Amino acid sequence: MTRKLFKQSMYREQLETHKGIQSIHLLWVAMIFLTLAMAVLQFFVPPMALIGAIIAIAFGTYTMTKPYLGLLLYYFIMELRPAELIPGLASVGIEKVVVGMLVVSYAIVSLLRDKKISIVMHPILWAILAFFLVQVMSGFVSVELTLTFEHNIEYVKGIVLVILVVQILNRPERFRGFVWLYITMMAYLAISGVIAYMTGNVIVAQGIERIQSLTSAGGDPNSLATSIDISLPFVLILISRAKTLWLRGVLVMFAGFMAYAVILSGSRGGLLGLLVGMFLLWLTSKKKITYGAIAVVVIFGAASLMPKQYIERYSTIASYAEGGEVDASTQGRYDAWEAGWNMFTDHPIMGVGANTFGWAHAEMYSPQFQRSSLKAHSMYFQIIAELGLVGVLSFVTLLVMVVLYNLRIQKILKRIGGEDAEWYLGVSRAIVISIFVLCFTAIFGHSLYRFHWLFVGALTVAMYRIAILRVHSEDEDVAIRV
Numbered sequence: 020m021t022r023k024l025f026k027q028s029m030y031r032e033q034l035e036t037h038k039g040i041q042s043i044h045l046l047w048v049a050m051i052f053l054t055l056a057m058a059v060l061q062f063f064v065p066p067m068a069l070i071g072a073i074i075a076i077a078f079g080t081y082t083m084t085k086p087y088l089g090l091l092l093y094y095f096i097m098e099l100r101p102a103e104l105i106p107g108l109a110s111v112g113i114e115k116v117v118v119g120m121l122v123v124s125y126a127i128v129s130l131l132r133d134k135k136i137s138i139v140m141h142p143i144l145w146a147i148l149a150f151f152l153v154q155v156m157s158g159f160v161s162v163e164l165t166l167t168f169e170h171n172i173e174y175v176k177g178i179v180l181v182i183l184v185v186q187i188l189n190r191p192e193r194f195r196g197f198v199w200l201y202i203t204m205m206a207y208l209a210i211s212g213v214i215a216y217m218t219g220n221v222i223v224a225q226g227i228e229r230i231q232s233l234t235s236a237g238g239d240p241n242s243l244a245t246s247i248d249i250s251l252p253f254v255l256i257l258i259s260r261a262k263t264l265w266l267r268g269v270l271v272m273f274a275g276f277m278a279y280a281v282i283l284s285g286s287r288g289g290l291l292g293l294l295v296g297m298f299l300l301w302l303t304s305k306k307k308i309t310y311g312a313i314a315v316v317v318i319f320g321a322a323s324l325m326p327k328q329y330i331e332r333y334s335t336i337a338s339y340a341e342g343g344e345v346d347a348s349t350q351g352r353y354d355a356w357e358a359g360w361n362m363f364t365d366h367p368i369m370g371v372g373a374n375t376f377g378w379a380h381a382e383m384y385s386p387q388f389q390r391s392s393l394k395a396h397s398m399y400f401q402i403i404a405e406l407g408l409v410g411v412l413s414f415v416t417l418l419v420m421v422v423l424y425n426l427r428i429q430k431i432l433k434r435i436g437g438e439d440a441e442w443y444l445g446v447s448r449a450i451v452i453s454i455f456v457l458c459f460t461a462i463f464g465h466s467l468y469r470f471h472w473l474f475v476g477a478l479t480v481a482m483y484r485i486a487i488l489r490v491h492s493e494d495e496d497v498a499i500r501v
Contacts, residue, residue: 086128089121090187091200093180098204100234118179125186139185141480143424146417147473151178153406153413154373154468161372162379170374170468177470181477188481191439198253198446198478205250206273208237209280216283230283244289245460247277249453249471252296255313256445259306288463296456303448352396352463358384359400363407370407376465379404398461405467414467418454421476424483425451431487443486450475 096114129136154171161167188194212230215221221228222240229240237243254274261267281293301310358380362371371379381392395401402410425447432440432447454475457466 084124084128084131086121086124086183086187087193087196089117089124090183091197093117093121093183094197094200095204097176097180098208098236100236114176118176121183122179125183137186138182139484141185141483143417143420143476143480144182144185146413146420147178147181147476150410150413150417153369153410157369157372157406157410160366160369161375162383163372163375166374166378167372174468177473180470181473184477185480185484189484191485194481194485195442201474202250202253202257202270202273205247206254206277208232208243209247209273209277212237212243212280213276213283227285229285230280240284241286241289241464244281244284244286245292245457245464245466245469246471247281248289248292248296248460249457251277251293252300252449252452252456253446255297255300255310256449257442259309260442260445288460292456292460295459296452299452299455303452351391351393354391355380355393355396356400358391359395359397359404362404363400366404366407368407369409370403370405373405374468376401376404394465396463396465398458398464398466401465401467414472417472417476418458421479422451422454424479428479428483428487440486443482446478446482450478 093114096117101113126136151171151174154167154174158164158167158171184197188197211233215233216228216230220231220233222231223229230243231240232238232243237246251274254270254277258267258270258274261270278293281289297310297314301307301314304310359376361384362376362379365371377392377394380394381390385391395404402414406414428447429444432444453471457469457471460466
């Protein structure tokens, strides 16, 4: 009997060894084929594109059963735009590759866990889809169908991301990690822009040197300033909720760089948005003395560090308020607003089509010998001109729903109480403040199709599921403590 067991043991050992050798052989064969494939493809594809493809495939394979990591990677790529920083990656289409793998990853995990692909919907998500549907339908009346079609294809990326955010951010640690990634990426835009400015990488516009983003993620100086304005409330609110001193210090550093980046942008709307955001934080905070002191320090510190050229530009805000003469930049905006109103009166129901304002301005609403393709530079004229009354209705519905759900979340969290509830409460407040700040800065900017509108909607739904619904679940095995 002992000899028989010994032989069986030896047989299993030999079998396992044999399987191990087979795996090694397969690995070597795969490496040989990969090397040969790269040797051939290098004559047709840029080397950096090959390297990017290999990294994407390797990471994608690793995250195939980890959709949360894939979601973080996709958002990271959306904000960093590595294809613009590394020549050759653009040909890979890294965003499309990653989002494709992310969708497949979520489908695989859903099938393995639930035996079906489950998609959680919510009234806010339906409102987002309705707003997108209006943009798609505007193509039927668009004055330039190609521009509308290209815009809709690009907008789909945001729709896919927000749906995945709601599905994947179903645990407190995931939600927190995603919020921290958002804060970090916004701080990166500010810090990298300030460093670039200090090293001479600037853009000269309206007679001053202005900070610019290293990639199109930040956009022009005005757009970069707005992006920072709407993310700064998250940073400032979470400073008091940081559990460690070093984390609080990092957030304070982030806030300083972000405020300074807004100043260096030379954006008058951006500066006003910064002040409005700080005022709303002070107004809604229980610690009014603390936030008031911070505001005073930031304002005086910014004024002392502000170069003379910016002081002169920002002083025009007071001049305009007193009825002073406007400059060419401001006059151009007035002309664009007048053109936008004319587009609306000519096409009041569905507008001239999504993303066609500049084209319509130049081809249809400019004097014959003074054609201007200037965009609306005001979200309110942009929406009535491009999407008409139907677009206004769908967009306002979306914003009202997001704000009302956040107010409901805050009411429940105050009743629940506790340290974790305070953290979610801070995020919810930051969402509402960022919406009002963006609505204010949108007076001077074309912010209608900003991803932030979709982003705060997705965060609201995810937070509602985690912090509210599950805490009231009767199933103790499913319930997640806030």
